[in-house]
Amino acid sequence: MERTLVIIKPDGLQRNLVGQIISRFERKGLKMVGMKMMKISDLKIEEHYGKYKDKPFFKGLKNFMQSAPVIAIVLEGLEAIEAARFITGSTKAREADAGTIRGDFAMGLQTNLVHVSDPKEDPEAEIKRFFGAEDLLDYDKIDFRYLYSSDELG
Ligand code: CDP
Numbered sequence: 001m002e003r004t005l006v007i008i009k010p011d012g013l014q015r016n017l018v019g020q021i022i023s024r025f026e027r028k029g030l031k032m033v034g035m036k037m038m039k040i041s042d043l044k045i046e047e048h049y050g051k052y053k054d055k056p057f058f059k060g061l062k063n064f065m066q067s068a069p070v071i072a073i074v075l076e077g078l079e080a081i082e083a084a085r086f087i088t089g090s091t092k093a094r095e096a097d098a099g100t101i102r103g104d105f106a107m108g109l110q111t112n113l114v115h116v117s118d119p120k121e122d123p124e125a126e127i128k129r130f131f132g133a134e135d136l137l138d139y140d141k142i143d144f145r146y147l148y149s150s151d152e153l154g
């Protein structure tokens, strides 16, 4: 089963939306296998957004991501990477589809509440950036037998 990384950004915490954001992923049926509240270090932010280091928005993004703690969550499910992206919505929140987290709760381009792994950017490596193997918990989620058919579960 696939795993993906979500980070609730500082605006999620400051705007009291942490519970509602987690609830969106929960009700979709994504299983939480790891969760951590932290301040992101210079090193980690530079790794995480490394491909944007030379972009004009990088400095502001780095300041924003370090302006308050974030909550990192590892989610598991069938095709969880795409599923988490679908319900997050597009980057510029004011243009994101209604029904998505960004579409329903945010207006910003930088302040768009959540990071979700991109399949092109190695979600496993993103998870390893923030979680050790011992931080990821293995357990049976009893609703999986209703979320998926036995054919899908294999
Ligand atoms: O987060 P997502 O994958 O949707 O977007 P991205 O293009 O990978 O950009 C990463 C993050 O950088 C965004 O979520 C924004 O917070 C920020 N960003 C920005 O501040 N200004 C931009 N012009 C583009 C992105």
Ligand code: MG
Residues within 6 Å of the ligand: 118
């Ligand atoms: Mg991205």
